Amino acid sequence: MSTIPSPPQTDLTPLPATSPTRRRRPRAAPVRHIALPFGSLLLFLLLWQLLAASGTWSETLVPPPAKVWSAFIDVSTTHDGVRGYNGTTLIEHLGISLRRIALGAGIGIALGVAFGLVMGTVGWVRSLFEPWITFLRTLPPLAYFSLLIIWLxxxxxxxITLLAVAAFPPVAVSTTTAVTAVSQSLIEAARALGGSRWDVVKDVIVPSALPETLTGIRLAVGVAYSSLVAAELVNGLPGIGGMVKDAANYNNTPVVLVGIIAIGISGLVIDGLLLRLERAVVPWRGHV
Known part of the structure; x- marks a missing residue:
């Protein structure tokens, strides 16, 4: 009598689960991100101090960091019966200039976005205005500031007009370029689904052009900031640019440096806020 062979024995012992290797972000990266700028700042201050102590130039031209710090304290507080610089503290000078930039650059940015959308969607409007915008973009602010004083x-x-004119071209150019670069297949698909011209602009063109438009806004704010001192050349006090100009008239280099540093730091803060706004509004940028 034959026996039925039994099936081969298999080892049913489960294999140990292998967990995928997780890439841990190096902990040194955040430390390095903070240490490198801080180290470069210390190195800059050290070189500045060595240059001032070398005696190559007088303190009128290259004041030491301690003297600039003392000027910062003086223009920020009331000392010897004098309040700040010309009766206004540093933060007040800066606030007045920021208000001018917000108003002037805001007008220029709004007009730039509107013109960019129109020029990007209507060909004859672009042909009509683009040369004038390019002409305006190449002009330095001082070239037409005297004319604005005569007129206004x-x-x-x-x-305000100077800052608006300075901020207008970067936004208009970037918005126009972004609108013309929108994929025609997306536009045709929206029209095929029954979208009106306004629906195409609102739901397709504007979201597609938004990343480049925000980049143009950052550039416009930077151009407006670089035009600040020019805008406050005449009757600029109170104002941080006017303070720099007035201090330069009296060879008050420490106050000039205080104003320049204040403009630079506030510019960095504003650019950082605009960058965070860009990441919040267009989070897909750089990921698609």
């Missing part, structure tokens, strides 16, 4: 006087109007 010496009060706030020429300053």
């Amino acid at each position: 006087g010496i009060n706030e109007e020429p300053k």
Whole structure:
């Protein structure tokens, strides 16, 4: 009598689960991100101090960091019966200039976005205005500031207008370029689904052009900031640019450096805020 062979024995012991190797972000990266700028700042201050102590130039031209710090304290507080610089503290000078930039650059940015959308969607409008915008973009602010003073006087109007004119071209150019680069297949698909012209602009063109438009806004704010001192050349006090100009008239180099540093630091803060806004509004940028 034959026996039925039994099936081969297999080892059913489960294999040990292998966990995927997780790439841990190096902990040194955040430390390095903070240490490198801080180290470069210390190195800059050290070189500055050595240069000032070498005696190559007088303190009027290259004041030591301690003297600039003392000037910062003086223009930020009330000392010897004098409040700040010309009766206004540093933070107040900076606040007045930031208000001018917000108003002037805001007008220029709004007009730039509107013109960019129109020029990007209507061909004849682009052909009509693009050469003039390019012409305006190549002009330095001082080239037409005197004309604005003749037209508008010496009060706030020429300053605001100068900052608006300086901020307008970067936004208009970047928005126009972004709109013309929108994929035609997306536009045709929206129209095929019954979208009106306004729906195409609102739901397709604007979201597609938004990343480049925000980059243009960052550039526009930077251009407006670089035009700040020019805008406050005439009747700029109170104002941080006016403070720098007035201090330069009296060879008050420490106050000039205080104003320059204040402009630079506030510019870095504003650019960082705009960058965070860009990441929040267009989180897909750099990931698609």
